[in-house]
Amino acid sequence: MAITLSVLGSGSRGNATFIKTEQIRLLIDAGMSRKEISKRLESIGEDPDGIDAVLITHEHGDHAGGLKMLLKDLPIEAFLTSGTIASLQAEQFELSGSRITPVKPGVPITAGDVEIFPFSVPHDAAEPVAYSITCGGVKITQLTDIGYIPDDVAGRIRGSHVLILESNHDLEMLRVGPYPWNLKQRLMGRYGHLSNTAVSRFIREQYDGMAEHVLLAHLSAKNNHPEIAKQEAARALRDRGFSSARLAVTSQDGPTIPVRL
Numbered sequence: 304m305a306i307t308l309s310v311l312g313s314g315s316r317g318n319a320t321f322i323k324t325e326q327i328r329l330l331i332d333a334g335m336s337r338k339e340i341s342k343r344l345e346s347i348g349e350d351p352d353g354i355d356a357v358l359i360t361h362e363h364g365d366h367a368g369g370l371k372m373l374l375k376d377l378p379i380e381a382f383l384t385s386g387t388i389a390s391l392q393a394e395q396f397e398l399s400g401s402r403i404t405p406v407k408p409g410v411p412i413t414a415g416d417v418e419i420f421p422f423s424v425p426h427d428a429a430e431p432v433a434y435s436i437t438c439g440g441v442k443i444t445q446l447t448d449i450g451y452i453p454d455d456v457a458g459r460i461r462g463s464h465v466l467i468l469e470s471n472h473d474l475e476m477l478r479v480g481p482y483p484w485n486l487k488q489r490l491m492g493r494y495g496h497l498s499n500t501a502v503s504r505f506i507r508e509q510y511d512g513m514a515e516h517v518l519l520a521h522l523s524a525k526n527n528h529p530e531i532a533k534q535e536a537a538r539a540l541r542d543r544g545f546s547s548a549r550l551a552v553t554s555q556d557g558p559t560i561p562v563r564l
Contacts, residue, residue, distance in 0.1 A: 512544075
């Protein structure tokens with residue numbers, strides 16, 4: 304069993320994660336242009352048109368903005384919750400042999416040789432979900448755009464061999480930063496985005512230490528810094544006695560080095 308994973312980009316200007324197994328090539332989110340997704344796939348040695356399926360977490364533009372053009376150009380199956388379909392009016396996106404498939408939080412589905420498990424998360428969107436993907440006993444979970452980690456979500460993460468986890472902002476940088484107060488409140492709220500501090504708390508209190516790779520994602524360009532996010536998470540891992548050797552930070556500007564599992 305060979306699995307390849309690369310976060311093609313993560314942040315407020317666009318999100319997409321590429322996962323390839325022996326039978327399927329899929330994206331979690333399509334928040335970049337069709338051209339940009341193709342360019343980034345090519346940069347990691349993958350077919351720029353090599354996408355079979357897309358899993359959309361929610362309707363915000365940095366996660367779903369490239370979906371319509373992707374489905375127009377390629378015969379792809381797209382998986383979305385009913386709330387996300389309604390928000391995007393995604394029924395109109397079924398072009399060129401592409402297909403929209405509704406998913407229900409808590410109900411697993413199969414595509415190729417992977418089991419896809421969507422689960423509800425607290426975020427200010429119509430019906431947002433995160434996804435765990437399991438193939439050949441390997442579990443990959445991506446958890447971004449979430450205001451906090453309730454116990455049921457922490458349970459869904461357990462047993463992940465790869466964990467892509469939001470570490471959006473440094474609380475002090477956000478407090479003194481240029482954003483208007485209402486936006487700061489939204490980001491720090493229970494339906495906003497995870498802070499570095501929240502990630503550290505999760506690692507210390509709820510994380511099972513199973514992941515071979517932890518990738519910090521969706522970092523704010525104005526309210527965070529990769530080294531700050533990484534240092535806070537690494538300190539929490541060390542405090543738990545876990546290795547921080549395979550802790551990495553994703554980028555808005557380019558793909559991560561592919562992980563081979």
